[in-house]
Amino acid sequence: KQWYQRRVAITAGGGLMCIIVISSTKYRFNPDNVATPIAASLGDVVTLSIIAVTARFLYRIPDPVAQKTLCIVILVFFVCLIPPLLTYAWHNPHARPAVLQGWAPILTAMVISSAVGFIMSKVSEQFSEILGFLPIINGVGGNLVSIQASRLSTHYNIYGVVSKLLSLSLSSPSLSLSLSLSLSLS
Numbered sequence: 001k002q003w004y005q006r007r008v009a010i011t012a013g014g015g016l017m018c019i020i021v022i023s024s025t026k027y028r029f030n031p032d033n034v035a036t037p038i039a040a041s042l043g044d045v046v047t048l049s050i051i052a053v054t055a056r057f058l059y060r061i062p063d064p065v066a067q068k069t070l071c072i073v074i075l076v077f078f079v080c081l082i083p084p085l086l087t088y089a090w091h092n093p094h095a096r097p098a099v100l101q102g103w104a105p106i107l108t109a110m111v112i113s114s115a116v117g118f119i120m121s122k123v124s125e126q127f128s129e130i131l132g133f134l135p136i137i138n139g140v141g142g143n144l145v146s147i148q149a150s151r152l153s154t155h156y157n158i159y160g161v162v163s164k165l166l167s168l169s170l171s172s173p174s175l176s177l178s179l180s181l182s183l184s185l186s
Contacts, residue, residue: 041143
């Protein structure tokens with residue numbers, strides 16, 4: 001039964017994204033500008049839903065010792081999942097570069113997110129009116145970056161090699177600027 005539910009959820013999510021891409025192409029919108037933020041937002045909604053359900057379950061446990069013990073068991077479970085998942089990704093030739101090079105952005109994002117959370121907790125009393133909008137404000141930057149990465153990926157997939165992409169970027173100031181910035185940072 002769980003297998004069926006997962007397949008239905010995956011198919012529904014993929015179908016929704018296909019409909020979004022086809023519809024945005026039909027109405028002459030760039031799918032990179034539409035599908036990427038929607039996919040990111042759907043991922044955020046699912047993640048927050050899982051966190052909310054888990055927190056609700058944990059807060060309903062009346063015994064504080066049992067509550068802490070269960071939290072520790074959950075953390076240990078996920079930490080124990082890291083080695084087999086890393087091994088699985090390492091043996092996949094398509095995922096190996098992500099295993100080797102993907103840690104810096106993830107850890108940087110975690111540090112920035114933790115810093116934002118610390119700052120939000122300090123100013124929450126002073127600016128209580130805008131507290132509900134802070135997750136949206138924080139998400140805008142990520143959506144803009146994901147749109148730009150999606151555009152660069154689309155251009156690279158269409159035009160092939162980086163030298164061709166650089167020659168084509170002269171006609172697009174925003175692409176030229178982002179390429180020059182990304183190449184100078186690497």
